[in-house]
Amino acid sequence: MPHMLLMPRTLSEVSPAAQSVTGLMQDWDDVSCEAVDLALVEALTNIVRYGPPGETRPIGLEVDLRDDRVSVDIVDYVSPVPPGLLARAGNAAFDFDPDDLQSIPESGRGLALILLMMDEVTLHEEADLSRLRLVRHR
């Protein structure tokens, strides 16, 4: 039976929501819990920051915890990831010249971190909902 959570659409609720999910992973190792924590914070922060102005409906989290994996669906009325961006994201976000400080980007690492922390990241567009599925295997 999946666990269902609703997160108010505000930045101050992002970390508590992520910690609610990792709180369910009681017998999982620290590295996996930290990875899920970071991936959720990055995804939810992105949704709150770049979602449509005036949108007040909460964001849904559906957590399916199994012996061998945890799957978290982030369900929202708008796509949590801009179309096409998921396919283009990758470790290039972490490339920079350490000898040229001024060229180091201050942002743009969130999606790459999500992909790195999770084993599967898929976006499902439904009739009036978008579902970002994050899966981490044990």
Place this chain on the structure above:
Amino acid sequence: MHISARTERGVLVLTPDATRLDATTAATFRDTLIGHIDRGAHAMVLDLSSVSFVDSSALGSLIAAVKRMGPLGTLAIAGVQPAVARLFSITRMDRVFSLHPGTAEAITGLSAG
């Protein structure tokens, strides 16, 4: 979030009291660091021993600070917990910031540099 400041052996040591540095604290974090830099701090140690979580927003604040500091300044980081150390490694920020087990080692490292 409050960030306490003290000076040890001529080095400014900043200690945030938060356990998580994320998008809710990133602006305050950035403004505090840059405020100290603009007031003349060019050797700083950031004590993250109480911080168990850092996200990309907070990482962006650190990058903004080191860019503001420029090549003549140094921002060392002390006391990183394992999850934070992994983030620095994954994002290759361990090539930008010197990481030290504690503030004493960080201050010694800055003094030697």
